[in-house]
Amino acid sequence: MFYEGKAKKLYSTADPDLVIAYFKDDATAFNGKKKDTIEDKGVMNNRMSELFFTLLEKNGVKTHFVRRLNDREMLCKRLQIIPVETVVRNIVAGSMAKRLGREEGEPLPHPIVEYYYKSDALDDPLIIGEHAIAFGWATAAELKQVDEMALKVNSILKRFLDERGVILVDFKLEFGRYQGEVILGDEICPDTCRFWDKATRQKLDKDRFRRDLGGVEEAYHEMLRRVEI
Numbered sequence: 615m616f617y618e619g620k621a622k623k624l625y626s627t628a629d630p631d632l633v634i635a636y637f638k639d640d641a642t643a644f645n646g647k648k649k650d651t652i653e654d655k656g657v658m659n660n661r662m663s664e665l666f667f668t669l670l671e672k673n674g675v676k677t678h679f680v681r682r683l684n685d686r687e688m689l690c691k692r693l694q695i696i697p698v699e700t701v702v703r704n705i706v707a708g709s710m711a712k713r714l715g716r717e718e719g720e721p722l723p724h725p726i727v728e729y730y731y732k733s734d735a736l737d738d739p740l741i742i743g744e745h746a747i748a749f750g751w752a753t754a755a756e757l758k759q760v761d762e763m764a765l766k767v768n769s770i771l772k773r774f775l776d777e778r779g780v781i782l783v784d785f786k787l788e789f790g791r792y793q794g795e796v797i798l799g800d801e802i803c804p805d806t807c808r809f810w811d812k813a814t815r816q817k818l819d820k821d822r823f824r825r826d827l828g829g830v831e832e833a834y835h836e837m838l839r840r841v842e843i
């Protein structure tokens with residue numbers, strides 16, 4: 615093991631270009647201040663990430679996904695991670711609602727891309743692209759690719775989920791460098807996205823844990839059921 619994050623552990627392999635991501639059941643919120651476990655979360659997030667990465671690859675988005683090895687482990691390309699979290703929003707929710715005093719659920723006229731500096735010590739602050747360029751976290755060319763890829767991921771996932779009765783409210787992506795290219799890394803799952811049921815607007819994501827709404831495991835299972843068909 616060479617890295618342990620809040621939700622995953624990363625292991626080296628004999629091939630220096632490949633790593634194994636192990637998905638834990640640990641759940642945190644508010645930069646680790648709230649902690650618990652969600653039964654089988656690791657299994658569900660591993661499988662859901664596999665489904666989403668496969669869908670994205672099929673649609674021309676390059677990702678770090680190689681293959682799922684077992685219930686909790688995924689073989690991935692080893693990326694040099696860009697320390698910027700990219701959030702795409704279709705509907706106002708979460709920190710955007712709070713920061714700007716808007717009602718959660720307000721539709722945005724077009725998808726908005728935001729960047730956050732990946733720093734636990736600073737609580738992942740919202741930044742503008744110029745900060746990332748000025749401090750050497752990414753080049754202007756890399757950010758342009760990140761933007762284009764993030765919006766493409768949004769179009770693909772939004773449509774796929776809409777067909778399954780799910781509204782893609784917002785989500786977070788991480789990108790990294792691999793053999794001179796910017797590719798998509800990390801995971802795509804209910805930890806990193808907001809999913810609302812189209813008919814009832816019921817939350818089917820980690821907000822159930824963050825906000826103590828109950829039915830956390832059930833929501834993850836329901837999302838997996840929707841995307842597996």
Ligand code: TMP
Nearest residue numbers: 707708709710784785786805806807808
């Ligand atoms: P936010 O509204 O709290 O900024 O979250 C935006 C999206 O990013 C939401 O879909 C959840 C996801 N997210 C993460 O993946 N990791 C995080 O640490 C946070 C705060 C949000």
